[in-house]
Amino acid sequence: MNEGQIQKIVIIGAGRLASHLGLSFFKQGLEIVQVYNRTPEKAGKLASRIGAACTDNIAELNLHADIYFLAVSDSVIGEIASRLRLNKKLVVHASGTMGMDVLAPISSNFGVFYPVQTFLLNRKINFRKVPICIEANSESIELKLEFLAKKLSRNVCFLNSEKRRYLHLGAVFASNFTNFLYTITEDILISNNVPLELLEPLIFQTAMNVKHGNLFQNQTGPALRGDKKVLDKHCEMLAKHPDYLEIYNLITSKIIKHKMLHGEL
């Protein structure tokens, strides 16, 4: 075994990301020595699933791990960084938006370990396919993190804080906003007794088409065709849903504008 290799992990946080990461590390034979969460029940629940000790007191953090994982929401990272001191111990966060340097007060060795995926409770994720974006404040730490990430995923890359921020912004459009459009769709269909299942193949195909790039080429529908009759009819059908109508009108107008500025193909 490589002397510098990461074996012992402390996980700070016990939410969705912490749970998915903890379980995946555990399955790969890594030792999760401790789970910290300010709510003891949450810490205990995750800890018991991955053979770890647990604490709700940050002063009781196990100081003999190889890596400290801040798998908490962005606002909490700053708060913990103001209190936690780990000298030279390797500390990482898993945030898309926070820069790496927020960790500098905690230790002289720090980095980022950002899995690009949406993690839901009680849903299994195949980590082999999840891209993990790595950044570190030294080359040796970068190599350590790469080695660790490759135990979980086939898809590991280096990305600096600036690029990671844009990746995360893209993820908001491509996943958070998309899911909200799915939510609107579900509401429209259910309230008209149309099964959502009928749209699943279309939704998957639309997502699959992303593979080919040049995505405005994949644009279809009444906005692109400038089919005013259909657009008017849709507005009429959305009259009872002013919030959906606003989104419909805005995105429609932007598709029309995009076509005008950039052409259809």
Added chain:
Amino acid sequence: MNEGQIQKIVIIGAGRLASHLGLSFFKQGLEIVQVYNRTPEKAGKLASRIGAACTDNIAELNLHADIYFLAVSDSVIGEIASRLRLNKKLVVHASGTMGMDVLAPISSNFGVFYPVQTFLLNRKINFRKVPICIEANSESIELKLEFLAKKLSRNVCFLNSEKRRYLHLGAVFASNFTNFLYTITEDILISNNVPLELLEPLIFQTAMNVKHGNLFQNQTGPALRGDKKVLDKHCEMLAKHPDYLEIYNLITSKIIKHKMLHGEL
């Protein structure tokens, strides 16, 4: 062979939908006797791929087919309906928004054959998984269309014009608008030298999560968390893209409102 079974098909239109349908029928051993398109080159191109004759003159339509497929855009359906007279010949359209009755002037036997998918040029589609929604003005025609649809797809259902219209409206949100969000994502990433591939697993997973229903439960991200710091940072990053910023702000505000009104889970 069932006496009433559809064997000979005339396709009116030669665009993306007409091509995908024509090729799929051809592969299933059905006979496409003729392709009509007002542009002779287009008619000829599709016809030559599926062993059919072709014409650009609607007065020369072959009158000995079992079914006449209007695979043209919505605006053209009405125009053709005002000119074409087929007596008792079965005529169908493939539109999500047009009611079935638009075909009544053409023939006394008519219906709808609506495949719920986005069809792109030069992209193969596995028709077995494409839901086909059927409607007809008599039960015997409905059965004929069902028999025909089942040759292409495992997923055939009956849906009246009203429900089909809502299904199509849902498809605009879940596919057209979603693809435009992907287009925005691609632009943001490419202009910052971040590979779009990094988001593919997230995009697929987000689409896959639709299977479980209750889709606002799948909502994640800064809008849902009400993470003002991240939201402000994203707005700052989008300053050079006022169109994207408008969409960002609108959808963000609607996610926040939806959570307020309906709760997170």
